[in-house]
Amino acid sequence: MVLNKTYTFGHPNQKTQQKMSSMSKFNLLTFICLLASLITHAQPDPIRLNNPSFEDTPKRGGEGIDGISGWIDCGKINFPMETPPDIHPKNFWGVNVEAQHGKTYLGMVARDNNAYESVMQELASPLLSKKTYSLDIYLAQSPKYLSRSRKTSHEANYTKPSILRIIASDKNCNVQEILYKSPPIEHQDWKKYTAIMTPKDNVEYLILSVYSVKDENNGHILVDGLSDIIEVKP
Numbered sequence: 001m002v003l004n005k006t007y008t009f010g011h012p013n014q015k016t017q018q019k020m021s022s023m024s025k026f027n028l029l030t031f032i033c034l035l036a037s038l039i040t041h042a043q044p045d046p047i048r049l050n051n052p053s054f055e056d057t058p059k060r061g062g063e064g065i066d067g068i069s070g071w072i073d074c075g076k077i078n079f080p081m082e083t084p085p086d087i088h089p090k091n092f093w094g095v096n097v098e099a100q101h102g103k104t105y106l107g108m109v110a111r112d113n114n115a116y117e118s119v120m121q122e123l124a125s126p127l128l129s130k131k132t133y134s135l136d137i138y139l140a141q142s143p144k145y146l147s148r149s150r151k152t153s154h155e156a157n158y159t160k161p162s163i164l165r166i167i168a169s170d171k172n173c174n175v176q177e178i179l180y181k182s183p184p185i186e187h188q189d190w191k192k193y194t195a196i197m198t199p200k201d202n203v204e205y206l207i208l209s210v211y212s213v214k215d216e217n218n219g220h221i222l223v224d225g226l227s228d229i230i231e232v233k234p
Helices: 014-040
Strands: 086-088 105-110 118-127 132-140 146-148 155-157 162-169 175-181 191-197 203-212 219-224 230-232
Touching (some): 105 118, 105 203, 118 162, 132 162, 175 203, 203 219
Antiparallel strands (some): 086 105, 118 203, 132 191, 132 219, 146 155, 162 175, 162 203
């Protein structure tokens, strides 16, 4: 015997509707939580420096009244009798190295009277205490950097190995913390260095400074092509 069955398809009953509604709410809540987690763990915006490759009119330190675009000379505070850093190249002091980025770059000297040159910039947003940051920077030396010795008053070639220091500062160029020291620089081709910095306190001002490997030496360093400052995992 063949039985004919009739199937009726209608609207879901109230219990089924409640179950579907609960699942929809659960999925929506899960999506919101996931989105919030992604926003919370998103990579912070990089900190962009002003004029990071020192693009300016080539000039000897102290020429003109405008200084270096985007940067403050700390030497006039720490060593008021000395000249500021230079913008190259234009054969000043015998320096003709081509720029690594753009057309110009910074040259800073350390002198045999233990004076040294440095520049400072206020950051667009501060480096935060206990956070870790990276900054790429290109460094080199020139075969010649001819200037007068402060000890002998005779011409000297300022080519002794030197290091770059990155320093946390206040607005008056006072050293608060040394964040990074490069290896001694004595190579004549541009090389990229990555500074890893973990400040103890918040940092609003950053100094770039040349420093002699040994006291009372005449040295220099060329600086170009700074990257954005990026927060990284330690």
